[in-house]
Amino acid sequence: MGVLACAVAGLTGCATTYPPAPPTASTSDYNYLIGAGDTINIVVWRNPELSMSVPVRPDGKITTPLVEDLPAAGRDATTLAREIEKALAKYIRDPVVTVIVTSFVGPYSEQVRVVGEAAKPQTLSFKKQMSLLDVMIAVGGITDFADGNRATLLRTSEGNKQYSVRLRDLIKRGDVSANVEVKPGDVLIIPQSWF
DSSP states (O other), X not given: OHHXXXXXXXXXXXXXXOOXXXXXXXXXXXXXXXXTTOEEEEEETTOGGGOEXXXXXXXXXXXETTEEEEEXXXXXXXXXXHHHHHHHTTTSSSOOEEEEEEEOOOOGGGOEEEEESBXXXXXXXXXXXXXXXXXXXXXXXXXXXXXXXXXXXXXXXXXXXXXXXXXXXXXXXXXXXXXXXXXXXXEEEEOBOOO
């Protein structure tokens, strides 16, 4: 009996537990940052020949008439508009620029990644007030081999702090208390079940 108790204690001692993820994540001050792969619409008031839609290149830069290789990735639309105005001021008087993001990818540092036993593991563009349920719908749920209640949420914005999340309770039982908000850069790790 003593050997069995020691074996059980040894097995449970190997299991790593993390605190549960907080139900809400502070994203109230979140501003979308442009990323490589985004498409942006640039409108230059009173200069339609300079207005156009451009992709953000893999190196994070854009090129427009009169403005070449301007860094766009990692900036919000308003900041980029002011930088384009500054560059255009060399060529036209008092440029007024508006930047509208029309196709969203976002910077890699803000994408939500899902790895392990998701039906379709992938990287998702973060959206304000995105929840764990939103993420699970996007990846098609968990596989039959997933140990959903041992999943871990790695929060890169908090120095890689880890939280436990209960995916099986959320998806299979409809337990909305298991639904938590995700933050930009979160990584959801879904382990395989041992049995």
